[in-house]
Structures are given as structure tokens and as C-alpha cells.
Amino acid sequence: MKVLLINGSPHNNGCTFTALAETAEQLEQNGIETKMIHIGVKPIGGCTGCYKCMELGKCAFNDDVVTSCLNEMETAAGLIIGSPVYFASANGNLISLLDRLFIVGSIRKLFAHKPGASVVSARRAGTTVTLDVLYKYFTIAEMPVVSSSYWNMVHGNTPEEVRQDLEGMQTMRNLGNNMAWLLKSIEAGKKAGVVLPQSEKKVMTNFIR
Template structure:
């Protein structure tokens, strides 16, 4: 079993990474492998609405999104970490996820997912609500912890002093490992995936 950890911060080893590293360490204790994918400091543009990904399964913009798409088939779960900018996920995370989910939704469907937010003080719950919408739109079971998935601090050393936040990360990792084992046991017992109807699209203006 393997979980993809997306680091949506422009700082490779900043506060978001510190939270994800705590998750990765606990996942390892639970016998679950993880890979941290850093989207990098370059701005990640939003979707162009060109429809190219529907034909190829890849984004026409040649950047980190396509690198991440290559990993989706190898993982069983997803955790997205973001810094908080103005009570929301960063612009790069938003652009990245818009395109990742447009192009890779089939590879992510039914895989457990969670969002993690890092902030100095506030705005985390709004950012988590924003990110969770990607998962629920795509039929991905949400993995929770014992509180909202957030850490606080202006630098990694301050995040490491957030004892409650780090505990939340560890419990999130344990809950992810448990859900992955449950899904694996269900597959072994012959439990099929839910039947999915063909999507109906109702436009409000006709």
C-alpha cells in the first residue's frame, strides 16, 4: 500500500513539509509506503478549458501536473498539503489540483484522501473545506483525524512545537492506514466497487 503526499508549498522543506513528514513517519510505522511530491516554487497555472486532457489523459501544459499524473496509478491513497493564503489554499495548489483532477479523476476515484493545511494562525478550516471538495466530487472517501487536519507555525521549528497539530497528523496517518487495510480486506473478500451511473448533467439555464 502506498500514499501520495502532495506538498503544495513553494518551500520544499517548510511548514507544509513538516506536517507531511510527520504523516509519512507514522505511515511507515503502520507498514504503509509514502512518496512526497513537491509541486515546486514555479506558479502552477489553472485549467485552460481546452478539453485536451479528455482525449489524452494528460494536461497540455507541460509541467508538474503531468509528473504527478504518472504516479496516480501506483498509489492507493492521497494526502494534499497546502499553506494557507488569505484563508484559502495557495493559488498554485488550486491550479495544480484543478488540472490534476480534470485529467486524472479516473485514477483517483474511490481512493481515500485527506487535506492538510498549514497556517501561522487562522484560515485553515476554509482552506480544508476548499480542498475536500475535490475529493467528494470524485467519490473519494475522506480520511479524518481527531480534529481538523491543521498545523500552526511560521517556520518548521514552530510547527514542531505544535504538539496538538503533530498528534493530529499522526492520527490522520493511522486512520489512513486503517482505511487502506479495510479496502484491501474488502477486495480480498470479493466486495465490488459501488455501481456508478452515467453522469446526468442538468444545466440551470436552457
């Protein structure tokens, strides 16, 4: 089993990476493979609502990191998204990536019933708002949300300061343990004959007629 971790910070080895790495290490200790993708610093175009993905099964703009994340989700059993806090919300590049990732991934059934979690990093404030933004992607895609012993956040202005946030780092480790447990429980359920739930055909209701 493999968990994909998306580092949504422009800094490859910064505070968000430090938090994700702590969770990844705990997953590895539980026998779960991990793969981390850094979204980088190049601008990521947002979803244009062209709906070409409905025809193609992929984003019409398939030359960036979104394609890499989609390919990894083909074999990933879980997903963890990490983001710094910018102006009390997630990194804009990450939001652009997630908008495209989740519409295509939902069409291709890459997310349903796979555990998901978010991790956020801030110098001071905006963490709970950012978590709320990120968790909405999971809850529209039928993903079980993995919790920890506190909200999944760390505080610090540098990786060294993040490591001094002992409660935050403990929260990251507990998140790794909880996700490993849930992944193994799902796998055990499948082996015992527990069938994944089947979704009804999507109903779209418009309120203006």
C-alpha cells in the same frame, strides 16, 4: 500500497512539509509506502477549459508537475494534499495544479474510491476555510475522506514552531493511522470479494435552457 503526498507549499522543507512528514512517518510505521512530491516555485498554469484532456487522456499542458502527480496516482492507493494558508485559502499554484490534476485524473479513473485527506498549515487563521476548499476535490471524485482527532491543521511560523504544536502534530499522526487502517480495510474487503461500487453514467443538468 502507496500514498502520494503533495506538498503544495513553495518551501520544500517548511511548515507544510513538517506536517506532511509527520503523517508520512506514521503511514510508514503502519507498513504503507509513501511518496512526497513538492510542487516547487515555478508558476503552474491553471485549467483553460480547452477539454483536450477528454481526447488525449492527459492535460494539453503536460510539461510540469501535474504530469508527475498523475503518473504517481496510477499506482497510489491514497492521496494527501498539504497546503499553506495564503489569504485564508490554499496556495494559488496548488489550486492550479489540482484543477488540472482532478479533471484529467477523473477521466482516467485515478481517484475514485481511493482515500484522500488534506493537511493545512498557518501562522494563525484561515485553516478551516482552506480545508473546505481542498476537500471539495475529494468529494467530487468519489474519494473517501479520512479524518483525524481534530481538523487536519498545524500552527506555526517556522518548522520548529510547528513541532511545538503538540496537538497539531498528534493530529497528523492520528491521520496517518486512520488512513493506514482504511487502506488496509479496503484491501481486505477486495480480498473478501467486496466489489467496488459502479458509478452511473454522468448526467449533466443545465438550469438555463
